Amino acid sequence: MGEVVGIPRALLYYHYYPMWKAFFEALGQDVVTSGKTTRAILDAGAKVTVDEACLPVKVFHGHVLALVGKCDYIFVPRLVSVERRAFICPKFMGLPDMIRCNCRDIPTIVDSCINLSRTTREYVGAVYSTGRMFTGSVLKILAAHNRARAALARYTRRLESGMTPDEAMAVMGLASPCDEPVRTAVAAALSSSSFSSSFSSSSSWSSLSSSSLSSPPASGAAGALRGGPGRGAGRVVVGLVGHPYVIYDPFVSMNVVRRLREMGVSVVTSDMLPAAITEREAARFPKRVFWTIGRRLLGAGFHFLRSGTVHGCLHMRAFACGPESLIGEVLEREAARSRDVPFATITVDEHTGEAGVLTRLEAFVDVMTRRRKP
Amino acid sequence: MKVTFAHMGNLYITVKALLEGLGAEVVVPPMPSKRTLSIGSRHSPEFACLPLKVNIGNYIEAMEIGADTIAMAGGVGPCRFGLYGEVQREILKGLGYEFEMIIIEPPQGRLRHVLQQVGRLVGRNPVGRYVSAARLAWAKMMAVDELERSVQRVRPVEGRRGAATAALASALRLVDEAASMARVKRALGEGQEMLLDARAPGADSSDPPRIGIVGEVYVVLEPFVNCDVERRLGEMGVLVERSIYIGDWVREHLFKDVLRLRKGRKPYDLAKPYLRHFVGGHGVETVGSTVEYARQRFDGVIQLAPFTCMPEIVAQDVLPAVSRDLGIPVMTLVFDEHSSDAGVLTRLEAFVDLVERSRRRQSMTGPPRARG
Ligand code: SF4
Numbered sequence: 190m191g192e193v194v195g196i197p198r199a200l201l202y203y204h205y206y207p208m209w210k211a212f213f214e215a216l217g218q219d220v221v222t223s224g225k226t227t228r229a230i231l232d233a234g235a236k237v238t239v240d241e242a243c244l245p246v247k248v249f250h251g252h253v254l255a256l257v258g259k260c261d262y263i264f265v266p267r268l269v270s271v272e273r274r275a276f277i278c279p280k281f282m283g284l285p286d287m288i289r290c291n292c293r294d295i296p297t298i299v300d301s302c303i304n305l306s307r308t309t310r311e312y313v314g315a316v317y318s319t320g321r322m323f324t325g326s327v328l329k330i331l332a333a334h335n336r337a338r339a340a341l342a343r344y345t346r347r348l349e350s351g352m353t354p355d356e357a358m359a360v361m362g363l364a365s366p367c368d369e370p371v372r373t374a375v376a377a378a379l380s381s382s383s384f385s386s387s388f389s390s391s392s393s394w395s396s397l398s399s400s401s402l403s404s405p406p407a408s409g410a411a412g413a414l415r416g417g418p419g420r421g422a423g424r425v426v427v428g429l430v431g432h433p434y435v436i437y438d439p440f441v442s443m444n445v446v447r448r449l450r451e452m453g454v455s456v457v458t459s460d461m462l463p464a465a466i467t468e469r470e471a472a473r474f475p476k477r478v479f480w481t482i483g484r485r486l487l488g489a490g491f492h493f494l495r496s497g498t499v500h501g502c503l504h505m506r507a508f509a510c511g512p513e514s515l516i517g518e519v520l521e522r523e524a525a526r527s528r529d530v531p532f533a534t535i536t537v538d539e540h541t542g543e544a545g546v547l548t549r550l551e552a553f554v555d556v557m558t559r560r561r562k563p
Numbered sequence: 564m565k566v567t568f569a570h571m572g573n574l575y576i577t578v579k580a581l582l583e584g585l586g587a588e589v590v591v592p593p594m595p596s597k598r599t600l601s602i603g604s605r606h607s608p609e610f611a612c613l614p615l616k617v618n619i620g621n622y623i624e625a626m627e628i629g630a631d632t633i634a635m636a637g638g639v640g641p642c643r644f645g646l647y648g649e650v651q652r653e654i655l656k657g658l659g660y661e662f663e664m665i666i667i668e669p670p671q672g673r674l675r676h677v678l679q680q681v682g683r684l685v686g687r688n689p690v691g692r693y694v695s696a697a698r699l700a701w702a703k704m705m706a707v708d709e710l711e712r713s714v715q716r717v718r719p720v721e722g723r724r725g726a727a728t729a730a731l732a733s734a735l736r737l738v739d740e741a742a743s744m745a746r747v748k749r750a751l752g753e754g755q756e757m758l759l760d761a762r763a764p765g766a767d768s769s770d771p772p773r774i775g776i777v778g779e780v781y782v783v784l785e786p787f788v789n790c791d792v793e794r795r796l797g798e799m800g801v802l803v804e805r806s807i808y809i810g811d812w813v814r815e816h817l818f819k820d821v822l823r824l825r826k827g828r829k830p831y832d833l834a835k836p837y838l839r840h841f842v843g844g845h846g847v848e849t850v851g852s853t854v855e856y857a858r859q860r861f862d863g864v865i866q867l868a869p870f871t872c873m874p875e876i877v878a879q880d881v882l883p884a885v886s887r888d889l890g891i892p893v894m895t896l897v898f899d900e901h902s903s904d905a906g907v908l909t910r911l912e913a914f915v916d917l918v919e920r921s922r923r924r925q926s927m928t929g930p931p932r933a934r935g
């Protein structure tokens with residue numbers, strides 16, 4: 190017993206790692222992750238995928254390869270859907286297949302198929318069959334699932350208190366390698382009340398933990414509706430919109446969060462907003478957006494552009510990302526209409542240089558600072 | 564109210580028959596051209612997939628000649644198509660056009676529901692009229708599909724370069740003009756005759772290389788955006804078969820709940836070893852059909868995909884494994900507004916070369932059965 194499950198530090202690692210880790214550990218497994226994304230990881234991933242694949246998918250492949258030799262299983266879930274009538278992105282639906290075809294000679298893939306688009310039955314089945322790979326006891330699986338849910342809820346609260354995934358995981362004591370700046374930021378976060386109270390809320394961002402699995406419904410709208418940090422509260426505040434595996438991966442995003450903070454700017458990301466707000470805002474679009482993350486990004490973008498809680502809205506996306514091409518278009522149009530809040534889009538791909546991103550960030554912070562109203 | 568819609572290959576023949584049969588005034592957009600594409604891509608988001616861009620061009624060109632209402636299909640994801648209508652409406656409104664856009668959402672399983680939505684376009688109609696309009700449109704669609712299947716077999720053996728394509732064009736015109744079920748039938752018969760006549764004498768004994776076309780439905784069906792691959796291959800002497808026809812698309816899109824219909828269908832079983840789950844669009848069909856073509860001992864498969872198309876990228880990513888395992892050459896052509904005829908032609912020629920060389924090699928060693 191006590192085999193090792195590897196979890197690639199890419200894609201929805203940033204949303205679900207605490208949950209997955211708790212699940213496998215409760216089943217008596219050890220859990221390892223790949224290290225932080227590096228040029229070598231990206232290159233390894235890019236080598237085995239087709240050119241057309243998006244950067245995050247290439248990065249994911251690289252992380253899978255980086256886990257070879259370090260574990261007995263690699264967790265590559267097929268995340269079809271984490272809520273009713275919505276998906277994440279077609280690429281998530283084929284991820285285990287891409288990995289199988291592209292990465293030969295790798296440990297056993299655990300490819301639980303998570304699909305909550307129609308019923309919870311399939312989900313229950315997936316949890317069960319995943320658990321069965323490691324234990325014969327249904328009770329153990331149930332207990333592991335409960336622990337996992339609880340871990341996700343704790344993690345979500347951290348995110349909504351204004352932490353990035355790295356910070357939240359560090360605070361929760363999850364053994365994820367975490368570098369110096371993050372540790373400092375965590376310490377700061379824990380001591381500064383303005384930082385952590387600004388977005389206090391107990392609601393959850395993920396339908397996986399709220400609606401679909403019958404936990405109490407979101408109750409934090411009131412807290413968040415107080416308006417977040419608010420303009421004029423001292424620091425310049427930027428709303429950062431993007432897929433978690435883009436904006437939080439320091440390599441992919443060129444460290445966007447840290448850079449902005451170093452420039453003295455407070456960062457509120459789309460994941461820090463309670464679901465009640467993003468859902469309400471996204472409903473302004475005439476049709477319900479059927480991508481879970483896409484809808485969150487749209488709602489967050491609308492909120493940042495319209496609520497007067499931030500000084501600027503920054504959209505960071507991966508080159509040639511499907512959902513973002515449409516979400517970005519709608520946000521750009523909204524920004525052009527409201528004109529009130531500066532809006533910029535930064536597109537990253539494997540050739541993006543740090544210097545270029547830095548220049549754009551500096552320019553954007555300049556604009557925000559200048560446009561800032563007293 | 565003058566209704567228009569986007570082009571997708573010869574789909575206009577069907578849509579026009581349906582809407583006119585229901586008493587709507589229809590404006591068919593000008594056939595897609597360089598202008599359509601350049602207008603469309605100028606006003607569309609850079610990374611939107613190609614169909615969205617060409618659609619925008621179609622709408623604008625149709626409004627220039629008087630259309631004021633746009634009919635468009637909707638969708639429930641996971642692919643971008645389901646949001647096309649809303650985004651296109653925003654783009655066109657932003658450009659200052661005045662129009663109404665009616666988005667027909669896929670009913671979760673009911674034909675009546677589709678007809679109700681179509682009713683919004685055409686006003687009230689007696690039930691009988693719906694039935695006859697739908698039947699005529701359906702018959703035309705089937706006829707178009709049949710003609711498109713036939714022309715593939717004629718092109719590699721046509722007597723004169725371009726004869727098959729010209730015969731197809733006349734045949735399609737006949738179908739388009741046919742005003743009753745009986746006339747559609749006659750048009751189809753005449754069309755098939757014309758196609759047969761386009762063949763060179765002694766064509767029956769020829770044994771052309773066979774290439775399967777798979778991929779995203781829009782670029783497969785729309786010769787304008789795929790640089791006319793089918794015709795070009797045909798004229799290089801290749802027998803082309805394609806994995807998807809308009810009829811398939813309409814059936815899926817309008818009449819059945821997408822996910823449920825697809826379970827347990829043949830391409831899904833065939834794709835299983837490589838792709839075990841629906842990925843939106845026609846990703847699984849692309850993989851499943853490639854396997855099918857390999858089993859039928861086709862000489863090669865060409866995948867057509869719009870740039871950034873998500874389902875096709877997943878498919879493209881697993882196709883090398885299919886190709887390796889089953890020993891069938893596979894090539895992917897990705898199209899966007901910058902695709903050039905010359906570039907595509909070069910790649911097609913190289914691929915056909917490769918295919919023919921491996922055919923010769925096989926015929927030299929002889930088919931395995933002949934020796935045993
Ligand atoms: S959402 Fe965009 S970035 Fe993420 S996997 Fe899909 S295409 Fe790639």
Ligand code: SF4
Pocket residue numbers: 511612613614642643644645779781843844845869871872873874875
């Ligand atoms: S199938 Fe491809 S081209 Fe069609 S909407 Fe989806 S992503 Fe775009």
